[in-house]
Amino acid sequence: xxxxxxxxxxxxxxxxxxxxxxxxxxxxxxxxxxxxxxxxxxxxxxxxxxxxxxxxxxxxxxxxxxxxxxxxxxxxxxxxxxxxxxxxxxxxxxxxxxxxxxxxxxxxxxxxxxxxxxxxxxxxxxxxxxxxxxxxxxxxxxxxxxxxxxxxxxxxxxxxxxxxxxxxxxxxxxxxxxxxxxxxxxxxxxxxxxxxxxxxxxxxx
Amino acid sequence: xxxxxxxxxxxxxxxxxxxxxxxxxxxxxxxxxxxxxxxxxxxxxxxxxxxxxxxxxxxxxxxxxxxxxxxxxxxxxxxxxxxxxxxxxxxxxxxxxxxxxxxxxxxxxxxxxxxxxxxxxxxxxxxxxxxxxxxxxxxxxxxxxxxxxxxx
Numbered sequence: 189x190x191x192x193x194x195x196x197x198x199x200x201x202x203x204x205x206x207x208x209x210x211x212x213x214x215x216x217x218x219x220x221x222x223x224x225x226x227x228x229x230x231x232x233x234x235x236x237x238x239x240x241x242x243x244x245x246x247x248x249x250x251x252x253x254x255x256x257x258x259x260x261x262x263x264x265x266x267x268x269x270x271x272x273x274x275x276x277x278x279x280x281x282x283x284x285x286x287x288x289x290x291x292x293x294x295x296x297x298x299x300x301x302x303x304x305x306x307x308x309x310x311x312x313x314x315x316x317x318x319x320x321x322x323x324x325x326x327x328x329x330x331x332x333x334x335x336x337x338x339x340x341x342x343x344x345x346x347x348x349x350x351x352x353x354x355x356x357x358x359x360x361x362x363x364x365x366x367x368x369x370x371x372x373x374x375x376x377x378x379x380x381x382x383x384x385x386x387x388x389x390x391x392x393x
Numbered sequence: 394x395x396x397x398x399x400x401x402x403x404x405x406x407x408x409x410x411x412x413x414x415x416x417x418x419x420x421x422x423x424x425x426x427x428x429x430x431x432x433x434x435x436x437x438x439x440x441x442x443x444x445x446x447x448x449x450x451x452x453x454x455x456x457x458x459x460x461x462x463x464x465x466x467x468x469x470x471x472x473x474x475x476x477x478x479x480x481x482x483x484x485x486x487x488x489x490x491x492x493x494x495x496x497x498x499x500x501x502x503x504x505x506x507x508x509x510x511x512x513x514x515x516x517x518x519x520x521x522x523x524x525x526x527x528x529x530x531x532x533x534x535x536x537x538x539x540x541x542x543x544x545x
Contacts, residue, residue: 221508235443241519245437258436263441267443333434356416358414372414375413376410
């Protein structure tokens with residue numbers, strides 16, 4: 189007999205509510221069609237993939253590099269993906285493959301910019317890690333983003349996709365290739381830790 | 394240390410978090426405030442103009458590892474060619490006669506034989522190998538030069 193706790197177990201097993209699963213399945217088959225078309229030289233099909241995945245890529249990068257660099261790196265990720273599209277063997281796992289490329293691009297960015305950062309004495313560790321440029325952004329928004337960046341990596345990425353990019357949990361799972369259960373746990377625990385950080389931060393003022 | 398959850402599911406959330414999960418249920422004012430503040434960092438750029446996609450259909454029938462095949466074939470062909478040339482240049486040289494163990498035989502008169510082969514010709518010399526027999530008839534004579542012994 190189903191109890192209230194059973195629902196979460198079903199979600200964790202990837203057996204979430206019907207409509208969400210159906211949408212994911214149709215999206216996956218659409219992805220496969222677009223990937224095949226893009227491989228055949230159809231730029232419009234690749235544009236469709238961009239429209240669907242740009243927010244995910246942006247969020248993954250925002251969890252790792254400076255706000256000012258993210259937009260350029262989003263383009264780098266898609267151009268790198270375009271060049272390597274023929275190497276993608278499982279067309280249905282395009283999202284997870286693209287997320288991996290985005291993480292690699294962020295790592296490459298840090299590798300390239302290490303000498304510059306070492307020369308900059310006044311840059312704090314936190315600024316280097318989360319890379320928030322304070323120039324054009326609201327102070328409280330920057331402070332909240334910094335608090336998100338101080339969380340464990342898996343929580344950072346999931347919370348940024350939810351709170352910054354406005355994606356729902358099922359969307360995050362569908363785009364990144366993570367299971368519903370993992371995304372739900374990351375959102376819940378990450379939000380718990382974020383609330384604690386923000387309340388301690390406001391209490392110390 | 395809590396490092397987050399990438400793929401495994403640990404203890405599931407106990408508190409209702411439907412709004413955080415998919416925006417359904419009762420809105421959480423704090424999450425709404427965070428969404429409003431952080432939403433200004435959201436991606437809002439249109440799709441760029443992507444470069445021409447070069448079709449790579451030649452390779453779609455092969456596993457990606459098979460792309461090494463042309464390089465492998467070229468390397469094999471080069472190795473075979475070098476081995477062939479080396480054999481042609483050095484492989485057909487006859488073994489030097491000096492290396493054959495035995496005694497030097499010089500014809501003195503007539504036609505002495507080593508086995509079936511007669512020692513004749515201008516120089517009238519040959520070599521008596523191990524196990525071979527030198528034959529002379531009444532008209533034939535030969536001299537032998539043995540290592541460490543001298544002329545016989």
